[in-house]
Amino acid sequence: MSNREAMLAKLAELSGELAKATEGGGPKYVERHRRRGKLLARERIELLIDPDSPFLELSPLAAWGSDFPVGASVVTGIGVIEGVECLITANDPTVRGGASNPWTLKKTLRAADIALQNRLPYVNLVESGGADLPTQKEIFIPGGRIFRDLTRLSAAGIPTIALVFGNSTAGGAYVPGMSDHVVMVKERAKVFLGGPPLVKMATGEESDDESLGGAEMHARVSGLADYLAADEHDALRIGRSIVRSLNWRKLGAEPRAVREPVLPADDLLDIVPEDLRRPFDPREVILRITDGSQFEEFKPLYGGSLVTGWAAIHGFPVGILANARGVLFSEESQKATQFIQLANQTRTPLLFLQNTTGYMVGKDYEQRGIIKHGAMMINAVSNSTVPHLTVVMGASYGAGNYGMCGRAYDPRFLFSWPSAKSAVMGPAQLAGVLSIVGRAAAEARGQVYDEEADAAMRAMVEAQIEAESLPFFLSGRLYDDGVIDPRDTRTVLGVCLSAVNSAPLPAPSGFGVFRP
Structure with a gap:
């Protein structure tokens, strides 16, 4: 097989794996999301960034090979909004309601690190049911970094913006709570520390979603929402307007004249x-x-x-x-x-x-x-x-x-x-080293080395290391x-x-x- 054929075969495999991330939770949950009149995560990003501008998606294969869907139920990347390069994250609510699993956390923390290190305004497109509870032991304690990072970005003068399209509950309520600018979609956004069932259990109080954490309540009563959007398109319009009003400018080097490569x-x-x-x-x-x-x-x-x-x-x-x-x-x-x-x-x-x-x-x-x-x-x-x-x-x-x-x-x-x-x-070198060590140990004990077991061990180790x-x-x-x-x-x-x-x-x- 030629170098080109081998690379094209690998690229075909890559396309198949990336498709798993773009499929979200699958046709059933994508269709249910659409029936509710909602945009998909990547559609929200596409409407948010400047027309015909690139979006560099980051970590699209997160969670590959794990028990969780490829992509880790969140989209992250760099996109241009009103001429400003921003770090954008968007929960994918078609994957387990956008719940955060351990790989979601790792991917989100990496995005925040990139925003802080490179001084990129940070835009969160929020719609998540909170933590994936069966894996809470891997999320709860390290997950506090998400909120710490938001405050550190703000303290460094890097704007943080939350556009809330649906649920942002429990710990997730602190994402808008700790952002500099907050937009909530009327009759869709729900932001509260504890939902009606939890409030009932904890205090005996009867409440409903809207009075407890609805967008209109937060815009008119609590003050958590800075802007009340009529619908998702309006929220994205307001988000673009916020970025435009930042008067953002770069502090690094200006590029010289660009020349395309001569070689293809x-x-x-x-x-x-x-x-x-x-x-x-x-x-x-x-x-x-x-x-x-x-x-x-x-x-x-x-x-x-x-x-x-x-x-x-x-x-x-x-x-x-x-x-x-x-x-x-x-x-x-x-x-x-x-x-x-x-x-x-x-x-x-x-x-x-x-x-x-x-x-x-x-x-x-x-x-x-x-x-x-x-x-x-x-x-x-x-x-x-x-x-x-x-x-x-x-x-x-x-x-x-x-x-x-x-x-x-x-x-x-x-x-x-x-x-x-x-x-x-x-792989071959690592398996060979283990074989040499095992052989030396057997000789030191005066034992006959099991060549058949050695061959099996080497094959197993080589396959494992190759895969990893x-x-x-x-x-x-x-x-x-x-x-x-x-x-x-x-x-x-x-x-x-x-x-x-x-x-x-x-x-x-x-x-x-x-x-x-």
């Missing part, structure tokens, strides 16, 4: 081999995502397993680090350290294109200082203060994941291609912000770089450049 994005389907043990030249990727297909390579004759250099994407300058032959040696580690420091000197965001099997092992490499040189690179990544973006194109194994700015190193955004794989090491290293599994656990078509890489990075520059650049580090 469609070629990206041909570059990554199905067998990730075969290396590929990342320059072929770089020249298809950068402005004018231009790339000024840094230190091209030194540390050839890592390509570094300068380019622009949608007018934004970037420094790029891309793995060429997978393994990181001492030279590559020192080269990366110097390059990261240079980028910090010029306040240039960094883009990491991952295809790494990790740092080199072996007696000679240990004696030559691979540990201290790898640690130097990881130190530079950890303490770099410019924005980082990461794309996992192929392998992402071992400490190479760390040195190339994996999830634990807080890149502003991290996306994967369908060809990506990530684990502590390759695949992009859908990793994306389902929010170890990235989404699996993307390689041909969309430039567009996705352009949206992210624009969003990053809503915030001012952080203060530079206190050291000059250390040469290797």
Whole structure:
């Protein structure tokens, strides 16, 4: 199978999984929602954002491989409202009434982190029955962060807006309660800490939904609602008006003139081999995502397993680090350290294109200082203060994941291609290590090693690690912000770089450049 055929097969599988998220709770519940005269979550987003503007959906595969529906009953992403890039979340009420499960919580918290880090106004489209009660032990205590994050966003001068279309009950009532601007839909929005049955049990008081927490009551009596919308379309209109009145402006760098790549994005389907043990030249990727297909390579004759250099994407300058032959040696580690420091000197965001099997092992490499040189690179990544973006194109194994700015190193955004794989090491290597350890233990006890059991163990471990290293599994656990078509890489990075520059650049580090 050619590289293109293999990638197209993976993309077809990706389309099938993404369709599960867009299907919501399925035809039955979608139809019931429509019969109530309500818009679907993605329809609300489409009407909220500017016409013909892009919406970068984040974590669409959240909860993949779990007991919960793909997408985790909430849609999150970056969209442009009245010319302002905003972080938007929308509950999907066709999935268990929009109830929040553990993956909903993780996805929502990730969205709030992105809004705070990148200074994006945060718009909540609310319609949720609250927590998924059978999993409350995993939601209740960490879920308090949702409300803490709303207050921290506001304290940082980042506007928070809640458009309430239906239920927002129990703890969910604090979403509008802690937002700067609140819109409620007449006769539809219901916001209360305890519904009529709970009030009856707790106090003996008789009440109904409208008097207890209806939109009109909150607009006229409690004051929780700042605006009373006639219907959903009116609520979205008011939401757009609120964003327009913010007089929002970006505090980061302005993009330069944009030049489209000379080389076609469609070629990206041909570059990554199905067998990730075969290396590929990342320059072929770089020249298809950068402005004018231009790339000024840094230190091209030194540390050839890592390509570094300068380019622009949608007018934004970037420094790029891309793995060429997978393994990181001492030279590559020192080269990366110097390059990261240079980028910090010029306040240039960094883009990491991952295809790494990790740092080199072996007696000679240990004696030559691979540990201290790898640690130097990881130190530079950890303490770099410019924005980082990461794309996992192929392998992402071992400490190479760390040195190339994996999830634990807080890149502003991290996306994967369908060809990506990530684990502590390759499946065969991990199974082989376990086999060697087991064999040594048997010999130490004077026992005969069971070769048949060893073969079965190796097969089981390899299958398990292979399954757990695949992009859908990793994306389902929010170890990235989404699996993307390689041909969309430039567009996705352009949206992210624009969003990053809503915030001012952080203060530079206190050291000059250390040469290797």
